[in-house]
Amino acid sequence: MQALELLTTRSSMPRLQAPAPNSEQLNVMFRAAARAPDHVQLMPYRFIVFEQQQLDELGQLFKQAAEQQQLSDLDVERAQQLPSRAPLVIVAIACYQNHEKVPQWEQLASAACATCMLQQAAFAQGFGAIWRSGWLTESELLREQLGVSSSEAIIGFMYVGTAVVAMPTKPDKDWSGKVRFWAG
Numbered sequence: 739m740q741a742l743e744l745l746t747t748r749s750s751m752p753r754l755q756a757p758a759p760n761s762e763q764l765n766v767m768f769r770a771a772a773r774a775p776d777h778v779q780l781m782p783y784r785f786i787v788f789e790q791q792q793l794d795e796l797g798q799l800f801k802q803a804a805e806q807q808q809l810s811d812l813d814v815e816r817a818q819q820l821p822s823r824a825p826l827v828i829v830a831i832a833c834y835q836n837h838e839k840v841p842q843w844e845q846l847a848s849a850a851c852a853t854c855m856l857q858q859a860a861f862a863q864g865f866g867a868i869w870r871s872g873w874l875t876e877s878e879l880l881r882e883q884l885g886v887s888s889s890e891a892i893i894g895f896m897y898v899g900t901a902v903v904a905m906p907t908k909p910d911k912d913w914s915g916k917v918r919f920w921a922g
């Protein structure tokens with residue numbers, strides 16, 4: 739896929755199945771993520787990869803998190819099933835460091851760029867992916883079980899796999915009102 743085609747047609751894919759990216763393809767994804775703009779090279783992010791039977795473990799953690807939130811039985815069951823929507827789930831975490839020149843918002847921006855580039859590199863290799871978040875990003879139980887410290891934030895769950903249906907090319911959004919060429 740050509741770079742500009744990738745950048746101008748990116749579309750999320752929620753319907754995913756095996757195969758997932760292999761280790762070589764995952765390496766490419768993380769290499770791309772590490773190219774994210776990054777003020778003074780803090781690399782303020784990290785990723786945790788779940789695949790195969792580890793997805794069941796993640797489902798158990800989601801279930802326990804839902805129980806802790808005292809969700810309904812149905813929602814607890816739903817939470818447990820969430821990771822089964824893809825053959826690979828990557829938890830994206832922003833890691834904040836104290837730095838006099840780089841405030842937290844810049845580090846979050848960098849982590850978000852890295853996560854987006856991870857997704858783009860999945861697309862570039864023919865996979866589908868979708869970035870999801872929701873209440874689980876704030877779950878204390880999940881944070882603790884995943885070893886997310888008080889200076890870190892879960893910023894999403896990237897579901898990755900092979901698209902079940904052809905990747906839709908959505909029409910371009912009208913961006914014209916978002917750009918102004920300064921004329922004084």
Ligand SMILES: Cc1cc2nc3c(=O)[nH]c(=O)nc-3n(C[C@H](O)[C@H](O)[C@H](O)COP(=O)(O)O)c2cc1C
Nearest residue numbers: 748749750751752850868869870871872893894908
């Ligand atoms: C930080 C972040 C969190 C998101 N969380 C969710 C989510 O929990 N569920 C969801 O369906 N989409 C979520 N999205 C949106 C999808 O990833 C996707 O961008 C959206 O469905 C639009 O599709 P598109 O990427 O093809 O334009 C999130 C996006 C971002 C950037």
